Amino acid sequence: MMQAPSPPGPQTRTRREGIRLALLRLIGRSYPRPGLVTAPRNILLIRPDHLGDMLFLTPALHALREALPGARLTLLAGPGGRDVVRGNPDLDAVEICRFPGFERTPKTGLLTPYRVLFETARALRAGEYDTAVVFRFDHWWGAWLVAAAGIPRRVGYAWPETRPFLTQGAPYRADRHEVEQNAALVAALVPGPDRRMGPTRYAVAPEERAWAADWLVARGVEPARPLIAIHPGAGAPVKQWPVDAWAAVANGLTAAFDAQILLTGSASERPLTQALSKALRQPAWDSAGETTLGQLAALLARCALVLGSDSGPLHLAVAMGAPTVHLYGPVAHAKFGPWGDPTRHVVLATDWVCAPCNRLDWPADVLAQHQCMAAISPERVLAAAKILLTR
Numbered sequence: 001m002m003q004a005p006s007p008p009g010p011q012t013r014t015r016r017e018g019i020r021l022a023l024l025r026l027i028g029r030s031y032p033r034p035g036l037v038t039a040p041r042n043i044l045l046i047r048p049d050h051l052g053d054m055l056f057l058t059p060a061l062h063a064l065r066e067a068l069p070g071a072r073l074t075l076l077a078g079p080g081g082r083d084v085v086r087g088n089p090d091l092d093a094v095e096i097c098r099f100p101g102f103e104r105t106p107k108t109g110l111l112t113p114y115r116v117l118f119e120t121a122r123a124l125r126a127g128e129y130d131t132a133v134v135f136r137f138d139h140w141w142g143a144w145l146v147a148a149a150g151i152p153r154r155v156g157y158a159w160p161e162t163r164p165f166l167t168q169g170a171p172y173r174a175d176r177h178e179v180e181q182n183a184a185l186v187a188a189l190v191p192g193p194d195r196r197m198g199p200t201r202y203a204v205a206p207e208e209r210a211w212a213a214d215w216l217v218a219r220g221v222e223p224a225r226p227l228i229a230i231h232p233g234a235g236a237p238v239k240q241w242p243v244d245a246w247a248a249v250a251n252g253l254t255a256a257f258d259a260q261i262l263l264t265g266s267a268s269e270r271p272l273t274q275a276l277s278k279a280l281r282q283p284a285w286d287s288a289g290e291t292t293l294g295q296l297a298a299l300l301a302r303c304a305l306v307l308g309s310d311s312g313p314l315h316l317a318v319a320m321g322a323p324t325v326h327l328y329g330p331v332a333h334a335k336f337g338p339w340g341d342p343t344r345h346v347v348l349a350t351d352w353v354c355a356p357c358n359r360l361d362w363p364a365d366v367l368a369q370h371q372c373m374a375a376i377s378p379e380r381v382l383a384a385a386k387i388l389l390t391r
Contacts, residue, residue: 021160024140028164031147040068040131040189044124044151045075046142047135048099051293051312053178054084055319056339057135059197060182065090067190074127076142078102083293087203100141117141121148131155133185134162137172155189157181179339200319200339204297212298219285221260226389228253229262229300229317231308232276233269236360239309241327241373243272247279248378249307249385254282257389262303263288264296264313305388307381309373310336318345323388325381329373332356343391346384350375 013021043064047057054077064073074093075085080102085094097120100113124145132146134156143165146154156162158169170188172181183197221227230250234240253259261280263273267289277284287299296313297320300306306317307325310333317324318338326338328349333356338345349355352372362370 024144024161025164027144028147031165033167034152040071040153042072042127042129042131043068043074043189044127044129044132044146045073045135046132046139046146047075047081048078048097048102048139048142049136050078050080050102051084052315052336053136054081055200055202055312055315056178057182058085058088058090058201058319059179059199059339060135060186061085061088061090062198062201063183063186063195064190067186067192067195074129076124084202086294087205088201089203090201113141117145118148121145121150124149124151131189133189134166135182135185137181138162140165155185157185175334177335177337177339197339200315202297202316202319204294204301204320208292208294208298209301211295212302215287215290215295215299216285216302221262221285226257226259226304227262227302228257228259228385228389229264229303229306229308229322230276231264231306231311231313231317232272233265234309234311237364237367238330238360238362238370239311239373240272241309241376243276243279245374245376245378245381246276249381250276250284251281252378252382253385253389254280256386259304259389260285262299264291264299265289305385307385314338323391325384325388327373327376327381329355329376330357330359330370332358344388346388348376348380348384 047054072092074095075091076095076097078099079096082094082096085091100116129151131153132151134142137157137159140161143156143162147165154166155168156166157172159172163169168188170184179197230246232246250261261284263276263284263286265273265288270288273286273288277286297316300317300322301320303322306322308314309327310331314324314326318340324338324345326347328347333347333349337347350372352375355372
């Protein structure tokens with residue numbers, strides 16, 4: 001999951017950022033701001049992010065569907081976000097855009113983002129959208145896109161870089177959870193009584209549930225014993241908890257509850273899950289690299305507990321209704337923590353005074369100086385897990 005950075009104040013802008021802001025304001029003046037559409041009927045929603053942030057969007061999608069049952073809702077998502085909303089009943093369509101800056105591939109040239117912007121804008125004109133909502137606060141590229149596409153009503157956050165292209169801006173508050181941020185945009189589009197955001201949602205297909213059941217049976221997982229998933233990976237090395245700490249927790253849970261351990265991760269995280277598996281006293285079931293997103297969701301739904309660092313798969317576990325323990329270090333859990341009942345979804349945060357710094361790109365040669373995750377003790381995690389397992 002690509003986390004949104006902490007919003008910088010004007011005093012922290014670099015000279016380059018200041019020049020960019022001035023240019024965006026100048027360009028934004030060239031786009032008309034017609035009168036507001038009184039009843040949105042054909043709405044384009046934009047969220048360029050990955051798993052966790054896309055799940056945080058799903059309560060707003062449901063709120064929009066309830067508030068505007070007759071409107072057509074189309075989501076413009078990146079390739080990594082498409083599977084998150086696949087089968088979501090609150091959407092009429094999902095279109096794909098390879099958003100510059102969100103593709104985990106090398107950059108291809110300084111002009112490529114602008115070429116993609118105008119090509120995508122031309123394609124969007126055919127959709128005849130009357131309203132667009134940009135759900136990422138700093139996504140000036142997306143705000144520029146909907147202006148270039150000629151969409152008359154353009155709603156987003158009143159962030160300096162995005163504001164020049166919008167017809168309607170809502171305040172972005174740095175102390176508010178991302179789900180609540182999205183609620184502010186829903187309220188800007190559909191004024192009325194405060195809408196309580198419901199749970200995050202993910203649609204699992206019947207064949208994915210069947211796959212998970214077969215996978216567990218084939219490995220001899222016993223239904224009478226608790227199945228506990230550990231997702232040791234994270235989107236950035238600075239967010240990972242040490243393997244030996246995970247091993248201590250897993251060994252403690254197998255001893256206390258006769259638990260079975262399921263390790264999850266992507267194919268690239270297989271070396272991490274293998275290292276953890278070797279450190280365990282009892283064999284674990286390792287699914288890293290073996291599941292689609294839907295199959296992973298189906299496995300998590302079968303778990304008595306899911307533990308991991310701040311990551312998209314932990315938010316997927318929340319959406320599937322499994323109790324969870326989330327470990328947070330550099331990222332603000334008030335903004336990006338689990339969205340759900342705090343008695344079922346527990347956050348354990350580092351006690352380092354510099355956290356959360358919201359910086360995830362520390363170079364490898366200085367990572368040893370930024371081990372705030374290691375300050376979370378296995379004893380704290382084990383205690384939280386035991387409470388959830390005995391409720």
